[in-house]
Amino acid sequence: MYKLVLISKYLRRKLAPMFAALAVTLCTMMVIIVISVMGGFLDLLRASAQRLSGDVIVSAGSFTGFPYYQELIDAIDALPEAEAATPIIRSYGLLKLGDRNNPVEVEGILPEGYDRVVGYKQSLYWTTQKMLDAFDHRYEPPLDEYEQSYRDKLAEQDLVEFGMTFDPPAARKQRAGRDDLDAIVLGIEISPRNQRDEQGRYDINRSSISDDVTLTVLPLTSEGGVLDLEIKPRPFAVVNEFKSGLYDVDANRVYVRLDTLQKMLLMDAWEKLDDEGFPTGEKTQPRVTEVLVKAAPGVPLEALRRAVDGAVRKVQRRHADMPVLFTMTWEERHRTLLSAVQNEKGMVTFLFVIISVVAVVMVGTTLYMIVLEKTRDIGILRAIGASRLGIANVFLGYGLAIGIIGALIGAGLAYLIVNNLNGIQEWLAAWFGWRMWNPQTYYFDRIPDEVKTTDAVAIGIGAVISCVVGALISAFIAARQDPIEALRHE
Amino acid sequence: MSKLIASNLHRRFREGGQDLHVLRGVDLDVRDREWLAILGRSGSGKSTLLHLLGGLDRPTEGSVAFNGDDLFKLPGGKLDRYRNAHVGFVFQFYHLLPELNALENVLVSSMIGSSAFAWPGRKRAARQRAAELLGRVGLAERLRHRPNKLSGGERQRVAIARALMNAPDVLLADEPTGNLDADTSASIIELFRSLHAAGQTIVMVTHDDAVASAADRQVTLVEGRLSTSAG
Ligand SMILES: Nc1ncnc2c1ncn2[C@@H]1O[C@H](COP(=O)(O)OP(=O)(O)OP(=O)(O)O)[C@@H](O)[C@H]1O
Ligand SMILES: [Mg+2]
Numbered sequence: 001m002y003k004l005v006l007i008s009k010y011l012r013r014k015l016a017p018m019f020a021a022l023a024v025t026l027c028t029m030m031v032i033i034v035i036s037v038m039g040g041f042l043d044l045l046r047a048s049a050q051r052l053s054g055d056v057i058v059s060a061g062s063f064t065g066f067p068y069y070q071e072l073i074d075a076i077d078a079l080p081e082a083e084a085a086t087p088i089i090r091s092y093g094l095l096k097l098g099d100r101n102n103p104v105e106v107e108g109i110l111p112e113g114y115d116r117v118v119g120y121k122q123s124l125y126w127t128t129q130k131m132l133d134a135f136d137h138r139y140e141p142p143l144d145e146y147e148q149s150y151r152d153k154l155a156e157q158d159l160v161e162f163g164m165t166f167d168p169p170a171a172r173k174q175r176a177g178r179d180d181l182d183a184i185v186l187g188i189e190i191s192p193r194n195q196r197d198e199q200g201r202y203d204i205n206r207s208s209i210s211d212d213v214t215l216t217v218l219p220l221t222s223e224g225g226v227l228d229l230e231i232k233p234r235p236f237a238v239v240n241e242f243k244s245g246l247y248d249v250d251a252n253r254v255y256v257r258l259d260t261l262q263k264m265l266l267m268d269a270w271e272k273l274d275d276e277g278f279p280t281g282e283k284t285q286p287r288v289t290e291v292l293v294k295a296a297p298g299v300p301l302e303a304l305r306r307a308v309d310g311a312v313r314k315v316q317r318r319h320a321d322m323p324v325l326f327t328m329t330w331e332e333r334h335r336t337l338l339s340a341v342q343n344e345k346g347m348v349t350f351l352f353v354i355i356s357v358v359a360v361v362m363v364g365t366t367l368y369m370i371v372l373e374k375t376r377d378i379g380i381l382r383a384i385g386a387s388r389l390g391i392a393n394v395f396l397g398y399g400l401a402i403g404i405i406g407a408l409i410g411a412g413l414a415y416l417i418v419n420n421l422n423g424i425q426e427w428l429a430a431w432f433g434w435r436m437w438n439p440q441t442y443y444f445d446r447i448p449d450e451v452k453t454t455d456a457v458a459i460g461i462g463a464v465i466s467c468v469v470g471a472l473i474s475a476f477i478a479a480r481q482d483p484i485e486a487l488r489h490e
Numbered sequence: 491m492s493k494l495i496a497s498n499l500h501r502r503f504r505e506g507g508q509d510l511h512v513l514r515g516v517d518l519d520v521r522d523r524e525w526l527a528i529l530g531r532s533g534s535g536k537s538t539l540l541h542l543l544g545g546l547d548r549p550t551e552g553s554v555a556f557n558g559d560d561l562f563k564l565p566g567g568k569l570d571r572y573r574n575a576h577v578g579f580v581f582q583f584y585h586l587l588p589e590l591n592a593l594e595n596v597l598v599s600s601m602i603g604s605s606a607f608a609w610p611g612r613k614r615a616a617r618q619r620a621a622e623l624l625g626r627v628g629l630a631e632r633l634r635h636r637p638n639k640l641s642g643g644e645r646q647r648v649a650i651a652r653a654l655m656n657a658p659d660v661l662l663a664d665e666p667t668g669n670l671d672a673d674t675s676a677s678i679i680e681l682f683r684s685l686h687a688a689g690q691t692i693v694m695v696t697h698d699d700a701v702a703s704a705a706d707r708q709v710t711l712v713e714g715r716l717s718t719s720a721g
Binding site (some may be wrong): 003236 | 491502509544546547548566567569571572573575579581585586587588590598601602603605652679681
């Protein structure tokens with residue numbers, strides 16, 4: 001019982017334990033903040049990567065792709081493990097935007113199916129609402145008749161719908177003088193005019209959504225040669241831009257309709273010719289380069305991969321001319337990105353280890369100093385009957401108390417800081433013009449501001465354990481002394 | 491009947507290559523309810539002897555028997571128990587815990603003797619006894635004062651109250667009047683007298699013949715051995 005009394009007295013009467021607790025507080029706080037923010041970014045990155053490629057990818061590993069994909073998709077759709085599957089063509093091309101030629105990654109998609117697998121619709125950046133907000137920002141009410149009618153016209157258009165149908169508005173077709181004008185959706189970082197402001201938002205007035213562009217792609221043979229000798233740039237109307245959350249993708253990728261890209265790459269169905277060049281009446285199979293599959297809720301990645309692999313084999317058995325197909329998970333596809341993520345996690349863990357060592361040493365030294373200072377008291381306690389274990393417990397309990405107090409305050413502060421990180425940043429920016437996190441430079445708009453309870457609890461427990469470990473040596477030294485030795489200590 | 495029996499106690503200190511043979515075969519029999527004074531010059535080993543009797547230090551040779559058991563052959567836990575429950579020690583330099591007030595300093599020996607689970611049940615009675623003891627040594631008004639707010643004599647009296655807290659079989663007091671003026675000394679001796687009258691066994695170290703003469707019996711430490719001196 002005297003142990004508790006002494007621990008509480010020692011805690012209250014001395015400056016040293018306050019410093020130790022402060023050190024623990026700072027260490028705990030720092031680690032929780034770093035882990036939360038860093039972990040938040042890594043999670044964002046992972047989520048974006050996964051969102052972009054579905055859960056499992058079937059690919060021929062070539063630009064010429066593979067036929068019978070509809071059969072494969074039907075087979076995958078029949079699997080209980082799979083929720084949806086969609087074919088895509090992934091290729092490369094040249095995009096002429098203004099007077100700039102950009103090499104881009106071109107994806108041909110079926111928008112509805114693609115949306116089901118990778119949530120394409122919600123990645124479309126421009127909405128009618130954003131357009132109207134920008135309009136209202138520019139024109140002060142009351143609007144005159146012309147302005148009002150213009151606004152009504154804007155409100156009629158559904159920008160997201162254009163990005164889904166890939167059917168440009170009639171006015172755009174008229175302007176281009178082509179009734180069969182196709183639509184294209186660009187990654188938002190492709191156009192150099194798109195700039196993020198300090199909140200990480202883009203300005204619709206500078207966007208590419210009313211631009212016309214041309215796209216050139218190269219149809220390839222399975223040997224890698226170019227199929228069509230007359231390769232012409234094809235005009236497209238930009239109808240929307242997308243933001244996936246992965247900078248590399250947003251700066252390089254464009255979406256067009258699957259059938260459009262199939263035609264451009266000569267991967268659509270066409271009639272075979274005989275040796276003299278006459279039509280044979282036999283048609284080739286349309287081709288794609290990949291099929292993306294989304295897992296049904298709760299199905300583990302590996303289980304889905306195995307099931308999809310089974311479906312692939314079934315289709316392959318039916319068709320001798322089917323090329324070899326590979327099945328991989330999104331983690332395998334993004335291995336380089338994820339291993340970078342993993343590395344950074346390793347770094348953070350290393351940091352954590354260093355900080356724990358600091359905490360252990362701090363608490364250890366503080367307690368050692370207290371033990372030295374309290375040697376006479378230890379002698380007194382032993383002289384009036386306290387056991388060695390009891391004395392050791394006083395100091396272990398002391399370390400424990402310092403750890404618990406420090407960890408609780410540290411976790412509380414970290415919680416407050418992380419949860420208000422974006423507010424704190426706004427405040428700093430408003431008062432000192434300093435932004436620690438600038439979405440103009442970095443790709444995510446917000447600093448992740450969530451503390452994972454499990455992380456916080458684990459770190460807190462780690463801090464408490466560190467303190468007890470730090471207290472061990474001192475407790476041992478304290479307990480070892482004989483009463484008279486301790487009493488003679490000056 | 492004997493309370494404590496010390497036989498052939500030797501205590502050497504080895505310090506910086508020098509061998510100091512302080513106790514050279516002390517035999518002592520502390521009888522029940524007696525008040526014994528141990529006299530001797532400064533440095534003669536009085537404190538050393540008292541520490542051995544209190545189980546605070548270990549002899550180089552010899553034994554101290556309590557209830558027939560050799561203290562220094564007891565397991566650690568039993569020796570702790572002996573120090574806590576069977577002897578009450580009053581140190582030459584008070585040795586109070588500076589963070590605790592007078593009442594808590596007295597209570598602490600009772601706390602050490604009881605587990606955290608038993609304590610809540612005993613707390614009330616213990617507090618009452620501690621307050622009573624402090625009242626008896628004339629400190630009823632100073633219960634909440636910490637040692638640094640008390641005078642030397644007051645500290646000594648808190649130390650005595652602490653030593654009495656667990657109703658020890660033997661009260662061991664090392665120069666209880668050593669650092670006090672004549673009046674305060676007299677009041678402490680008066681306190682011992684009343685304790686003695688109530689049946690408390692007391693072993694008191696002093697170098698003051700006048701103080702020693704209050705005791706039943708006087709022994710003197712000379713050259714590491716005890717010789718009986720006339721009271
Ligand atoms: N732990 C120790 N190490 C070395 N020498 C010691 C130790 N304890 C005591 N001594 C020596 O033993 C001798 C006796 O010391 P002790 O304290 O018992 O004397 P004392 O009779 O109580 O003296 P005083 O009247 O001054 O209190 C002294 O010379 C002291 O220096
Ligand atoms: Mg002495």
